[in-house]
Amino acid sequence: SQQGEEDPQALSIQEGENATMNCSYKTSINNLQWYRQNSGRGLVHLILIRSNEREKHSGRLRVTLDTSKKSSSLLITASRAADTASYFCATDAPRSGAGSYQLTFGKGTKLSVIP
Amino acid sequence: DAGVTQSPTHLIKTRGQHVTLRCSPISGHKSVSWYQQVLGQGPQFIFQYYEKEERGRGNFPDRFSARQFPNYSSELNVNALLLGDSALYLCASSYLGSGELFFGEGSRLTVL
Numbered sequence: 001s002q003q004g005e006e007d008p009q010a011l012s013i014q015e016g017e018n019a020t021m022n023c024s025y026k027t028s029i030n031n032l033q034w035y036r037q038n039s040g041r042g043l044v045h046l047i048l049i050r051s052n053e054r055e056k057h058s059g060r061l062r063v064t065l066d067t068s069k070k071s072s073s074l075l076i077t078a079s080r081a082a083d084t085a086s087y088f089c090a091t092d093a094p095r096s097g098a099g100s101y102q103l104t105f106g107k108g109t110k111l112s113v114i115p
Numbered sequence: 116d117a118g119v120t121q122s123p124t125h126l127i128k129t130r131g132q133h134v135t136l137r138c139s140p141i142s143g144h145k146s147v148s149w150y151q152q153v154l155g156q157g158p159q160f161i162f163q164y165y166e167k168e169e170r171g172r173g174n175f176p177d178r179f180s181a182r183q184f185p186n187y188s189s190e191l192n193v194n195a196l197l198l199g200d201s202a203l204y205l206c207a208s209s210y211l212g213s214g215e216l217f218f219g220e221g222s223r224l225t226v227l
Contacts, residue, residue, distance in 0.1 A: 088157050
Protein backbone atom coordinates (compact mmCIF):
# COMPACT_ATOMS: atom_id res chain seq x y z
CA SER A 1 0.00 0.00 0.00
CA GLN A 2 1.12 3.57 -0.58
CA GLN A 3 1.41 5.73 2.49
CA GLY A 4 2.46 8.96 0.86
CA GLU A 5 0.34 10.91 -1.56
CA GLU A 6 2.02 13.55 -3.68
CA ASP A 7 0.24 16.60 -4.94
CA PRO A 8 -0.03 17.60 -7.70
CA GLN A 9 0.17 14.43 -9.81
CA ALA A 10 1.66 16.45 -12.65
CA LEU A 11 3.23 19.90 -12.83
CA SER A 12 4.41 21.85 -15.86
CA ILE A 13 6.48 25.03 -15.45
CA GLN A 14 8.81 27.26 -17.43
CA GLU A 15 12.56 27.09 -16.95
CA GLY A 16 13.64 29.46 -14.19
CA GLU A 17 10.41 29.17 -12.23
CA ASN A 18 10.12 27.46 -8.86
CA ALA A 19 8.42 24.08 -8.49
CA THR A 20 6.63 23.01 -5.32
CA MET A 21 5.48 19.47 -4.66
CA ASN A 22 3.60 18.30 -1.60
CA CYS A 23 3.42 14.96 0.17
CA SER A 24 1.00 13.74 2.82
CA TYR A 25 1.37 10.57 4.84
CA LYS A 26 -0.72 8.64 7.35
CA THR A 27 1.36 7.14 10.17
CA SER A 28 4.16 8.35 12.42
CA ILE A 29 7.60 8.36 10.81
CA ASN A 30 11.29 8.27 11.64
CA ASN A 31 12.24 10.27 8.58
CA LEU A 32 10.93 11.37 5.20
CA GLN A 33 12.94 11.27 2.02
CA TRP A 34 12.53 12.61 -1.49
CA TYR A 35 13.71 10.69 -4.55
CA ARG A 36 13.86 11.54 -8.23
CA GLN A 37 13.28 9.16 -11.14
CA ASN A 38 14.02 9.86 -14.79
CA SER A 39 11.81 8.05 -17.32
CA GLY A 40 11.30 4.77 -15.45
CA ARG A 41 14.93 4.34 -14.52
CA GLY A 42 16.41 3.92 -11.04
CA LEU A 43 15.58 6.31 -8.23
CA VAL A 44 18.09 8.86 -7.01
CA HIS A 45 18.06 10.08 -3.43
CA LEU A 46 17.66 13.85 -3.10
CA ILE A 47 17.27 14.69 0.56
CA LEU A 48 16.34 13.18 3.93
CA ILE A 49 14.61 15.05 6.73
CA ARG A 50 14.24 13.55 10.18
CA SER A 51 11.02 13.70 12.18
CA ASN A 52 12.55 16.21 14.62
CA GLU A 53 13.60 18.59 11.82
CA ARG A 54 11.32 21.20 10.25
CA GLU A 55 13.33 22.40 7.26
CA LYS A 56 16.34 21.31 5.30
CA HIS A 57 18.23 22.72 2.32
CA SER A 58 20.44 21.12 -0.28
CA GLY A 59 21.54 23.27 -3.21
CA ARG A 60 18.39 24.36 -5.05
CA LEU A 61 16.23 22.04 -2.94
CA ARG A 62 14.30 23.04 0.15
CA VAL A 63 12.26 20.49 2.10
CA THR A 64 9.86 21.21 4.94
CA LEU A 65 8.22 18.75 7.28
CA ASP A 66 5.15 19.29 9.43
CA THR A 67 4.60 16.20 11.56
CA SER A 68 1.45 17.64 13.14
CA LYS A 69 -0.15 17.77 9.68
CA LYS A 70 1.71 14.69 8.44
CA SER A 71 2.89 16.57 5.39
CA SER A 72 6.06 17.63 3.61
CA SER A 73 6.88 19.87 0.70
CA LEU A 74 9.75 19.90 -1.78
CA LEU A 75 10.69 23.19 -3.40
CA ILE A 76 13.01 23.28 -6.40
CA THR A 77 14.16 26.82 -7.09
CA ALA A 78 15.25 28.23 -10.45
CA SER A 79 14.19 25.07 -12.27
CA ARG A 80 16.07 23.74 -15.29
CA ALA A 81 14.99 21.51 -18.16
CA ALA A 82 17.19 18.80 -16.63
CA ASP A 83 14.91 18.79 -13.55
CA THR A 84 12.22 17.13 -15.67
CA ALA A 85 11.50 13.85 -13.86
CA SER A 86 9.12 12.16 -11.43
CA TYR A 87 9.57 13.00 -7.76
CA PHE A 88 8.58 10.65 -4.95
CA CYS A 89 8.34 11.08 -1.23
CA ALA A 90 9.12 8.06 0.91
CA THR A 91 8.56 7.50 4.60
CA ASP A 92 10.32 5.27 7.08
CA ALA A 93 8.03 4.27 9.92
CA PRO A 94 9.29 3.23 13.34
CA ARG A 95 10.14 -0.45 13.06
CA SER A 96 10.96 -3.43 15.18
CA GLY A 97 13.90 -5.75 14.76
CA ALA A 98 17.54 -4.92 14.27
CA GLY A 99 18.40 -4.06 10.71
CA SER A 100 14.83 -3.99 9.44
CA TYR A 101 14.09 -1.10 7.14
CA GLN A 102 11.47 -0.41 4.51
CA LEU A 103 10.34 2.71 2.75
CA THR A 104 6.77 3.45 1.75
CA PHE A 105 6.57 5.53 -1.41
CA GLY A 106 3.86 7.80 -2.73
CA LYS A 107 2.62 7.77 -6.32
CA GLY A 108 4.85 10.64 -7.35
CA THR A 109 4.63 14.04 -9.02
CA LYS A 110 5.61 14.23 -12.67
CA LEU A 111 7.45 17.51 -13.24
CA SER A 112 7.97 18.93 -16.71
CA VAL A 113 10.25 21.96 -17.06
CA ILE A 114 9.82 23.67 -20.41
CA PRO A 115 12.95 25.37 -21.83
CA ASP B 116 33.01 3.15 -7.41
CA ALA B 117 30.40 0.92 -9.01
CA GLY B 118 26.81 1.57 -8.05
CA VAL B 119 24.10 -1.00 -7.56
CA THR B 120 23.99 -3.29 -10.58
CA GLN B 121 20.99 -5.33 -11.67
CA SER B 122 20.56 -8.01 -14.32
CA PRO B 123 18.95 -8.56 -16.66
CA THR B 124 17.83 -5.05 -17.62
CA HIS B 125 14.88 -6.25 -19.69
CA LEU B 126 13.18 -9.61 -20.03
CA ILE B 127 10.00 -11.05 -21.45
CA LYS B 128 8.32 -14.10 -19.98
CA THR B 129 5.01 -15.88 -20.49
CA ARG B 130 2.40 -16.61 -17.86
CA GLY B 131 3.29 -19.51 -15.59
CA GLN B 132 7.03 -19.21 -16.11
CA HIS B 133 9.61 -18.48 -13.46
CA VAL B 134 12.06 -15.56 -13.32
CA THR B 135 15.25 -14.82 -11.37
CA LEU B 136 16.50 -11.26 -11.02
CA ARG B 137 19.95 -10.47 -9.69
CA CYS B 138 21.42 -7.56 -7.78
CA SER B 139 24.91 -6.58 -6.68
CA PRO B 140 24.98 -3.91 -3.98
CA ILE B 141 27.51 -1.15 -3.58
CA SER B 142 30.71 -2.52 -2.08
CA GLY B 143 30.47 -2.47 1.70
CA HIS B 144 26.68 -2.26 1.80
CA LYS B 145 25.15 -5.06 3.84
CA SER B 146 21.47 -4.38 3.27
CA VAL B 147 19.62 -5.12 0.04
CA SER B 148 15.97 -4.35 -0.60
CA TRP B 149 13.68 -5.18 -3.50
CA TYR B 150 10.85 -2.98 -4.74
CA GLN B 151 8.24 -3.47 -7.45
CA GLN B 152 7.15 -0.47 -9.48
CA VAL B 153 4.10 -0.84 -11.68
CA LEU B 154 3.72 1.74 -14.45
CA GLY B 155 2.40 5.02 -13.10
CA GLN B 156 2.82 4.07 -9.44
CA GLY B 157 5.47 4.49 -6.80
CA PRO B 158 7.75 1.59 -5.79
CA GLN B 159 6.28 -0.99 -3.42
CA PHE B 160 8.42 -2.82 -0.90
CA ILE B 161 8.87 -6.56 -1.48
CA PHE B 162 11.80 -7.75 0.67
CA GLN B 163 14.70 -6.52 2.71
CA TYR B 164 17.80 -8.50 3.65
CA TYR B 165 20.44 -7.42 6.11
CA GLU B 166 23.50 -9.48 6.92
CA LYS B 167 22.04 -12.31 4.83
CA GLU B 168 18.87 -12.60 6.88
CA GLU B 169 15.35 -11.56 5.82
CA ARG B 170 14.44 -8.50 7.87
CA GLY B 171 11.23 -7.48 6.21
CA ARG B 172 8.62 -8.70 3.76
CA GLY B 173 5.96 -6.67 2.01
CA ASN B 174 2.45 -7.68 1.07
CA PHE B 175 3.34 -10.01 -1.77
CA PRO B 176 2.27 -13.64 -2.35
CA ASP B 177 4.50 -16.62 -1.63
CA ARG B 178 5.32 -16.82 -5.32
CA PHE B 179 7.86 -14.14 -4.53
CA SER B 180 11.04 -15.19 -2.73
CA ALA B 181 14.52 -13.81 -2.31
CA ARG B 182 17.85 -14.54 -0.75
CA GLN B 183 21.12 -12.81 0.02
CA PHE B 184 24.45 -14.45 -0.54
CA PRO B 185 27.65 -14.28 1.59
CA ASN B 186 29.01 -11.57 -0.72
CA TYR B 187 25.79 -9.56 -0.03
CA SER B 188 24.49 -9.91 -3.58
CA SER B 189 20.86 -10.93 -3.86
CA GLU B 190 18.35 -12.75 -6.03
CA LEU B 191 14.63 -12.19 -6.37
CA ASN B 192 12.64 -15.15 -7.64
CA VAL B 193 9.07 -15.06 -8.89
CA ASN B 194 7.24 -18.31 -9.68
CA ALA B 195 4.09 -18.92 -11.71
CA LEU B 196 4.21 -15.51 -13.34
CA LEU B 197 0.99 -13.58 -13.83
CA LEU B 198 0.28 -10.72 -16.22
CA GLY B 199 0.10 -8.43 -13.20
CA ASP B 200 3.73 -9.16 -12.33
CA SER B 201 4.79 -7.00 -15.28
CA ALA B 202 6.72 -4.17 -13.66
CA LEU B 203 10.08 -2.55 -13.04
CA TYR B 204 11.87 -4.43 -10.26
CA LEU B 205 14.24 -2.23 -8.35
CA CYS B 206 17.04 -3.29 -6.05
CA ALA B 207 18.44 -0.89 -3.49
CA SER B 208 21.33 -1.16 -1.09
CA SER B 209 22.39 0.68 2.04
CA TYR B 210 25.21 0.31 4.52
CA LEU B 211 23.37 -0.08 7.79
CA GLY B 212 19.92 -0.84 6.49
CA SER B 213 18.67 2.65 7.17
CA GLY B 214 18.73 6.16 5.77
CA GLU B 215 19.44 6.80 2.13
CA LEU B 216 18.85 3.96 -0.31
CA PHE B 217 20.97 3.57 -3.44
CA PHE B 218 18.95 2.14 -6.30
CA GLY B 219 19.97 0.20 -9.35
CA GLU B 220 18.51 0.94 -12.78
CA GLY B 221 16.02 -1.89 -12.42
CA SER B 222 14.96 -4.99 -14.30
CA ARG B 223 11.93 -4.44 -16.51
CA LEU B 224 9.82 -7.59 -16.63
CA THR B 225 7.08 -8.06 -19.18
CA VAL B 226 4.76 -11.04 -18.76
CA LEU B 227 2.77 -12.01 -21.85
